[in-house]
Amino acid sequence: MKKHAAVISSKEMIQENICSMTLQTDEPLEARPGQFLHLLPPGEGRFILRRPISICEIEETECRIVFRLEGDGTKAVAKQNSGDKLDVLGPLGQGFPDIQSGTVLLIGGGVGVPPLLAAAEQLHKNGVRIQARIGFADQNQVMLVEEMEKWAETIVYTEDGSAGRKGRVTDELETDNGFDTYFACGPKPMLKAVEAKAPASGYVSLEERMGCGFGACYACVMEKEDGTLVKACLDGPVFQSREVLL
Amino acid sequence: MKKHAAVISSKEMIQENICSMTLQTDEPLEARPGQFLHLLPPGEGRFILRRPISICEIEETECRIVFRLEGDGTKAVAKQNSGDKLDVLGPLGQGFPDIQSGTVLLIGGGVGVPPLLAAAEQLHKNGVRIQARIGFADQNQVMLVEEMEKWAETIVYTEDGSAGRKGRVTDELETDNGFDTYFACGPKPMLKAVEAKAPASGYVSLEERMGCGFGACYACVMEKEDGTLVKACLDGPVFQSREVLL
Amino acid sequence: MNRSSVKLPGMDMKNPILPASGCFSFGREFASLYDLNQLGAVTVKAATPEAKRGNALPRAAETTAGMLNAIGLQNPGVEKVISEELPPLQQYDVPILANTAGSSPEDYVYTARRLSRSGLVSALELNISCPNVKDGGIQFGSDPESAAALTKAVKEVSSVPVYVKLSPNTSDITGMAQAVESAGADGLSMINTLIGMKIDVRTGRPILANTTGGLSGPAVKPVAVRMVYEVSQHVSIPIIGMGGVSTLEDVLEFLYAGASAVAVGTANFTNPWICPELITALDTWLEEKEETVSSIKGRSWKPCMSAL
């Protein structure tokens, strides 16, 4: 973990409320897919907590993030322009495992998709076969489809059917025996459904509210099946399926 | 008084800690010299009070302000770039009177100089003869000299002698009988010295801490000689000399 | 019925938004900016029996996301408030909430009698918690018994409903609220300012001439919301919630917490048009969501409703 005064090298709104940003750091970030950056929204003391955002693409000192404008913090970050500096802590957390063979199914919902793109690229390098099911509320939330298709056989879902298949990423999961393991990232109800339905075990990445992001505040403590406690920021955000109670 | 989403059309640091900015408003500001703008530093709720800054030059929808970087607010404003918007309330307060003849002496200290430049231009249009004594701590604070020399016979002072004459704007004031009235703006000790020493009466512009800037909060209430109370923001910032107790 | 309208003791409000005392003077400055008829009500600056000149300058300072004030209850005295300040407000079809302060129960009783009988005000707001004058009644603000006695005394003389404005500088806000409710208060206003201070690091000395001042603005909102949330579950009189309101989300937060109306203080200084802006935003929101102010009131603690 390091603090970087990252420079925004490009910014694009890829949907009305989804921002794609490229950040340039002094040193290579040396991040793994599934790890995240912790961004401090600019505002002279207005913002106290950093915002966890997954790494979506990474190469040496350049890194891409894709995030949805939710509240004031992500809006303030999205207002910045290329050339502006951004206070970034990272990389943080444990990423996805470095699978070397077989077929991996990527299951992403909404802003859970960006980290899966990083994973897809890595898995592709490893020679793994990749399938992807990515789901969104509607066509205005759809993102990263072309990028994903570069690495994976991709099925797009929207809840209202306005793009791709109508339905959810978990809809045909129970009967899908074409993968050895999965990487899932998205809202908690989706992850629960994935764990319940997937015929194989896999890995889930949690989007828990965080304080510090590096283990110091205990804001993100979750319970494992055996009753022991883990920190989503430090021991996660990626866990084995069913490892922690959702 | 109106609220303007002014656009910064140019920004220049004219000294290490002095910023000159040109603002473009939708409608003409229709401001008088001595009136001020109330700027809200950008920061998503970080800043609560606006910052009063005098109008330094004005023409139709374009207006120049010159301000020193003091605390967080002025620093946040100075960080903005041309093209950025600035939330501006104004024009506020009572300006200098519209003198039409005779000789006016302008006496300015530090950031008290900018409003006097606006006054000089107006007085020049009115055909008034203008003299100016402007003083600064040292050469790194000196500003607006060339602009002032366009309209007025100007004497520059610095306290340490690093530029212009060594000394203060009030140094030779007692014996100066070459003016009919004066406009003074600067820190309170300077204004007190001016009132004490000037052989003629004049007008002083006060730099009081303000809350609202338009008469609603009572943060800037001062006492007149006769015991009545006035608001520096609404009844001032320009008052007749000795009108209010400094 | 209008989605926004609310009926409080003495005040039939078109909407739940009103400016907070001390942040709207007596309305004059704002009347030149917009039509005051838009407001739910107007709270005017505190009146004391005699004129008060207020504290020495500086009286205001900024803190991170907040401001400190130590105005010191400057006002021309209750007689002039009645003869000069309140009459211009009569032209508007808007309830007037008259804030009063004092240093003894007699002071409150005196101004309350004068104001309520002037026929110019819809209700009274007892500021039992001004932190900025030595004798500003702060003792009433932290002791339930004195607060209750004061409320009772004022209720006896007042011909209009009485709201008691509570101080957050206490360890038991619910106890205070219940005490004044039992004493007959018709409503509560909360919160007044927290006591704070700022030191000028260039000089090492307090910035405010009065040393300490009242902290207001977004910084205090979490404290205010918590207190409204707590108190609204333990009293049955309505609450005018306030403290750091500057956005539609803030207004909703106070209504969800259990406030019946929402007052806007400091934000009037940052943006003089904030009240009508919030009123429009709330109207639009209620329309869109097909909600009413009364349906969302207290939603944060009421058992889950179908509307959710």
Add this chain to the structure above:
Amino acid sequence: MNRSSVKLPGMDMKNPILPASGCFSFGREFASLYDLNQLGAVTVKAATPEAKRGNALPRAAETTAGMLNAIGLQNPGVEKVISEELPPLQQYDVPILANTAGSSPEDYVYTARRLSRSGLVSALELNISCPNVKDGGIQFGSDPESAAALTKAVKEVSSVPVYVKLSPNTSDITGMAQAVESAGADGLSMINTLIGMKIDVRTGRPILANTTGGLSGPAVKPVAVRMVYEVSQHVSIPIIGMGGVSTLEDVLEFLYAGASAVAVGTANFTNPWICPELITALDTWLEEKEETVSSIKGRSWKPCMSAL
């Protein structure tokens, strides 16, 4: 003598900067970022007699210039704190201030005895004001008599100096401070968090699972500075000041207000390197101004000194 060094009961500090309890865990995460030997002292997370699992999630929320937390005193219990958490800190030449909490005087006495006799801590800090657990001792935080009794009981068993951490959720902080001073407290820590809450406007429900939480960060600084200013003029034991510190100016403000040392809480989350950064900035400032920590302490209320 070093310009920055300060001597507090039980703690010889190289400089007046220490992390605040609960914002530094037991130091492990920070030890991998910088050399903890730089710190004036370390305050560790609260220990309770038995392990505590803490509250349900979410446990943290952001407010304007502040944060709310309701961690709920999660900790492995005093025995494990002694056997696992404190030993790694012994390698540093830094005093350790051990925070303790409980729901009864017996709890405090038990942990105080165990911790003070472990030989692993320099002083104790009694958290008599945790707002986030039902039985978190909040009653001790607002009643001077219970606070004094608790202090006395702990002093009797503790072999190291005892600091009492005061809650700002009170109308009389000076009374609290004087009560625990008379009961034998060696120092004061102030302030703990203000009780606050935030409602999610999308759902209308409180964001924190615990409903309310403790408010910290720059938003509360004016309240903290005011309390340190007030209390430091009425007690003779040293004060560890805290609440919203994140810049050199903030550190100076607390020292000017009368604090002997300054703790940094929430800012450790925003910027994990904040403590060493502030230490360097303070050193440089003291050097430049030719001042010492003790010379500037209390300057806001001390009679004018030649140094100004």
